[in-house]
Amino acid sequence: MSSVSSKSTVVDDISNIRNEFYSSRRKSIFFKSSQKNECAEYVTSKISVQDLIQHTITILPSTFIIYIDYTLFKQFASPTNYDEIIKHLFDCIHTLITEYGKFELHIHLATFSVSAAERYKDFIQHFYQIYFQGNVDYCGKMNAMHIYYVPSMMNTISTIMRTYMTEYMKNRALIRDKIFMYNKEESAIRLTTLFGTDDQERST
DSSP: OBOOOSHHHHHHHHHHHHHHHHHTSOOOSSOHHHHHHHHHHHHHHHBOHHHHHHHHEEEOTTSSEEEEEHHHHHHHOOTTTHHHHHHHHHHHHHHHHHHHSOEEEEEEOTTOOHHHHHHTHHHHHHHHHHHHHSSSOHHHHEEEEEEESOOTTHHHHHHHHHHTOGGGGGGHHHHHTTEEEOOHHHHHHHHHHHHSSOTTTOOO
């Protein structure tokens, strides 16, 4: 497996690996989800899962901010590594709670879709199970959740997610007022301010 040293490098590597995967397989029309999982596992056979996770979920230097890049997450996340991804995310949260007593989540959600909400159902359920039912008051410690590039079909996606998150909905009010969502134009401006450069160009 190759090791990566920058976000631009890992993005290029993933693109090449995905092209290699699909060049030898016809894209499935009826089994898109299973093929995407197969492609994600192919990516992790070429690049270390930990390298991928660390580029996807990062603590911004000298802040209590955790940045999560869904555009990378979707390239390698599959049921085989959900536990590793969630462990890393909560390790980051615990690190910030220990140092600052709080944390913020900043999530780059570009390209998230209705089918993605279905595909990552188990991951989302697992996250909320720990978040709402764990031994730590994560709701109280979370300063805010900022979601960038909110999908145009977010209402539909939210409706779908509620169908398999019923047991956690009673806790929704605890974080509702802490969630801030931005459209494409707002996201570009805010991410530039957050990083001091375009997120697509920055290296980590």
